[in-house]
Amino acid sequence: MAAAHAAVDALPPARHHTAWWELIDDMARATDTIRSILDASSGQPEPNDARIREPQLWPYVLAWAERSFIISNLAEQHRPAAPPLSGLDQQRWTDRAHAALQRGDLDTIDVWYSGRNELITLAYLIEHEELTVLTLSGEVGSEQMRVLGHHATESEAERAAPPPVPMGVLRPGFAPFQHRPSPPQVPVAELIRRVDDAQHTGEVYGALLEAVEDSGPSRGLLPRVSELVDRAASFADALETRQGQRAAARLTVLARQLGVLAGEIESAAEDLGVGVLPPHRTPRPVFPETAPSARQAPTPAATPIAPLPGPARHR
Template sequence: MAVIARETETALDASRDRYGRTVHHDAATAARTRRTQAALATYAIHLAEHGQQLLTAARSGLDHQPPAPHTEAWRDLLDALATSHTEITRTLTHPAGPGSTEQRQQHAAVWPHLAFWADYGSIAADLADQHHHPGPELSAEDKHRWTDQARAARRRGELEPIESWYAADGRLITLAYLVQDDTSTVIALSGDLDAAAGWEVIGHYDDELAAGRALPRAVPPGVLRPDAPSRFNRPEPTPERPVQELLQDVIEARTAGEVSEALLAAAQPGYDAGPLVRLERLLDTAARFSYALDTVRGQQVGARLAALGRQLAFLTQEVHDAAEDLGATVGVLPPHRTPAPPRTRPRAAVSTTPPAPPARSTATARRA
């Protein structure tokens, strides 16, 4: 599906103008039709006959997991995937005529179900593959001893996190290198590594592969916005002027009003927001993501990003005010700033006789 989406985005980009607005609507419609047909064909090959079996296995895997706040939400998600599977198979069984109005309506109705499976079918696959029995954890005494070593290494800056995931019971597990006396050991920790207390070492291993075999499997990670649009069904992009184009407008400007317009475009709010406003939104969204990690470090980084967003909002307003002040000067560049002529080398005239080549020495001349 990712390949289909990339090909479709390439085709849709060709149907838009330089600011992202669709101008060739027929080409865009044809690209979406090809996208839906390709997705249906892929689904028919890989999931049409096996989708129900996958969902059954996912429900079975979920039944064997310990109770957690996310299990009921996953059950609802599996039910929604089952509904989408039914709608997709119905379309595959009773396709409308090619090029007909019914086909366009059918494609418009089935595409959200295809996108839903492309986004979250992996959750069903992960849940179906949760029949893994982890190895035993360390004894209470060994946990205490290894945790003390890890805390000491953390203070020395010699505890290097590798990756982290959530287990089915809701625990946050982190894999890390513990460096002692120029030797490195792979250890696993349970809890928030950046918290002052509350985390402990639950195992040590010869390598990362051994750790993966012994530790609980990762469950599917969450999402920032549960109601966010699908990555395969993103809304139409809003018009946007690139920073490079605004910069070039300033370089080519002759009057203060032209530069003022470029700066105002960079700081413009609303639907067709400028790059400064879009960057502010990016920082704010990244801050919400960092807060949503529910870790000490995540809260700290989220606060930094939120502060940067507020600073950028202030800077954006300053740019807007300065742009208006610059436009009010009604100034123009003085004429002594004359353009430099292009640096070109003169070409020889067609009738010019080329210079004679240098005389070549001969053996006789050399003997003489």
């Protein structure tokens, strides 16, 4: 906990730091409660001990399982990063990156936020059939994009790049490990849960792709709905009535539109690219203090180091 606190204190001021501090304190309270439960039950004989202790421990252990990624990630923020390119060298490499992007020869590998709240991207630069791994700062393709470094391998680039801070979450109160029975007749609930639990665009892409998959035994939801509508059109047409024929015509058109929609969803999913939720989307504490915390957020710098990729939302 102390290492995580120290890591946050050492980072440049940012609006999500207060939430991180609250979460660290929250996990410390959970740890103290776990120890108290274990100490209180240490003198009880088994198996009564386990039956009494496990239900008491479960909420606190579950909270640690769901939020430990932030604590462990913050504790690793002391890793130094290589100094960025400077002057004409940086401008030259940045120009090459922009040119490669226009040609379609800049392939994103991974993306994260640094402790300076900069969006960091690793990407392959393809020139003359040779690959160079670039470390980029700023949204790819934007005017703020600049090359921090160029490397021969991904591992070398990862070691030299600014370390990532914890990724954000879509819904602060979401508990990914909480049991939620998903009725077999509504499989879309699991896909929705995966999006709620997602932090990386790849996870959302996978959920959308499963919804529109139209081959093999794992056909997606939308193709099955399209098949249902098409079958209903056949039934309506088989009624051999004008009303049935009108309904059959409408349902046939809708089935075709669902097919087009599936293609549009897949295309939109691909447009997500590679990205992570910004770190200010921090989980809410599970066990907040009864009184407001006296800790105050640091005063933000007058000039931000890098603009956030979306409109600011005050917590």
